[in-house]
Amino acid sequence: MAALGFCLGGGGGPEPGADQAQAPEGPMLASFTPLGRPLGEGRFGQILEVSLAGEAFALKRFPPAGEDGISSEFLVELLWLRRLAAPCVVRLAQAGFFRGAPFLLLEECGRNLRQEIGEWDRADTPAVLARARDFARQLLGAIGFLRSRGVLHRDIKPDNILLRGGVLKLCDFGLATPDDGRRHESPSYTLPYRPIEQLLGDYRADASSEIWAFGCVVGEMAARGVFFAGLTEAEVLASISAAIPIPNARAWPEGHDLARRRGWALPHGAPKPAVSCTFGSLARAAELALRCRRQERPSPEALLEVIGPN
């Protein structure tokens, strides 16, 4: 079964901030064939595997344009993917509309990092450690690349990290923003990856927020499961304080002030960081990334030095 769509073209083109209501390029028609196998679950439905001119792609669909116009999630993701073309970002092949609903056609990746971790041996074998180091290094490279472009992803987590033939690629740029110090009205990052200051009510995101999420991903590779689990902010905060040291009120007055405003008391936290020491320099990198005082979280380059070569 072939489907016809109205397409806006692929990578390159205008930067976010350009007139968002206009098609970035002249119209062209694409014909793709659904292959039937869902690649994953997205907020707006399944990500489907489709074939176009004999090549397999991932089709990500968005809600149809309504009274408010074209879905803003679609526009944000389209514009960032066009701007951030690089090996560490999932490649946008085409974008367009099908029966009034916008879609992105992306290079197909084999799996996400959550699926990958789910298949690892429970024992910290040399093969597991080598993979964890490799992916941690690649993730820092991707975060460093975004940083060099002045962009924050704001939803780093294993589900949004794709793997294609061993190459790590960030996807899902629906929450990405310029790193311009703006104040956000609502929190970013999915709950278990949300930086501690955001859990306490300070929603400013900056480079240090991405580093916290990196620490959570490394913790997850070590634990083979969500590192700071919880269904509410209070539960995630409890998981954090069970795993890492929380500075006292003298050392971290702003954190304790935020907690007090919410009617919470910050517990002391665990005496030592909790990433298994068999993870060696990766455990040390996670410990540094998961610092409560955001100014202490190192840059991606400094963390790469801590981890050392593969």
Ligand SMILES: Nc1ncnc2c1ncn2[C@@H]1O[C@H](COP(=O)(O)OP(=O)(O)O)[C@@H](O)[C@H]1O
């Ligand atoms: N290009 C792709 N190749 C393979 N799988 C993908 C691709 N894009 C997304 N997926 C799968 O679909 C899931 C959801 O995609 P994502 O872009 O994160 O959607 P959402 O914005 O709704 O979270 C991902 O976790 C991944 O498993």
Ligand SMILES: [Mg+2]
């Ligand atoms: Mg996602």
